[in-house]
Amino acid sequence: MRQTGIFAGRAQVVYPYGRYGWTRGGGKVWHGGLDLVGLDDTTVRMPYYKGKRITGRVVRARIVTDRRDKTWEWGWYVCVQLDSAQTPDAVNFLYFAHCEKLLVQAGQTVTSGDALAVMGNTGNAAGGYKHCHLEVRATAGGTGLDPTAYAGCENAVGIYGAAAKLQTITIGPVSQGDADAVKALCDARGLTAAGLYTSKWA
Numbered sequence: 001m002r003q004t005g006i007f008a009g010r011a012q013v014v015y016p017y018g019r020y021g022w023t024r025g026g027g028k029v030w031h032g033g034l035d036l037v038g039l040d041d042t043t044v045r046m047p048y049y050k051g052k053r054i055t056g057r058v059v060r061a062r063i064v065t066d067r068r069d070k071t072w073e074w075g076w077y078v079c080v081q082l083d084s085a086q087t088p089d090a091v092n093f094l095y096f097a098h099c100e101k102l103l104v105q106a107g108q109t110v111t112s113g114d115a116l117a118v119m120g121n122t123g124n125a126a127g128g129y130k131h132c133h134l135e136v137r138a139t140a141g142g143t144g145l146d147p148t149a150y151a152g153c154e155n156a157v158g159i160y161g162a163a164a165k166l167q168t169i170t171i172g173p174v175s176q177g178d179a180d181a182v183k184a185l186c187d188a189r190g191l192t193a194a195g196l197y198t199s200k201w202a
């Protein structure tokens with residue numbers, strides 16, 4: 001499946017970036033990120049930048065429970081610091097918040113497509129459904145910048161990307177011997193392990 005932003009397959013924007021009052025606070029809370037739901041896969045992945053592969057290092061992979069620290073709202077989150085000169089914009093830090101489970105540890109190097117976490121609704125996640133709050137910043141303590149170049153979609157509610165399409169090619173009728181030969185070839189080419197070969201007998 002082709003990756004759309006931080007998910008393989010389709011991603012849904014539920015709450016856009018930079019809006020007031022979408023989630024809570026009587027219309028006074030500014031939303032510094034993009035709320036994304038993975039429709040075909042729940043694994044949160046290191047994004048591309050407008051299709052370009054980028055690299056970075058995990059600097060935070062944790063949950064903060066002390067509510068005096070505002071980052072408690074993110075629940076389980078991952079922060080990736082981009083390596084130098086990865087993108088032409090001001091962004092240096094990527095945040096992936098409200099995760100159910102983290103799949104990386106601080107200190108790990110990551111590149112586009114790498115699994116970082118499993119989508120969840122930990123912390124002060126709005127809406128009561130699983131999503132990832134994707135936020136991008138110039139500095140670790142800064143405010144959220146426009147994340148759409150990393151999310152691979154518009155800053156608007158909607159569904160983006162393409163669903164996985166598997167083509168079915170049927171051959172038959174074949175003898176057991178022919179079927180065994182086809183299966184052996186698929187095994188040899190790795191198609192069985194990749195899920196690209198299945199066998200159904202009528």
Ligand SMILES: [Zn+2]
Binds near residue numbers: 015034
């Ligand atoms: Zn959010």
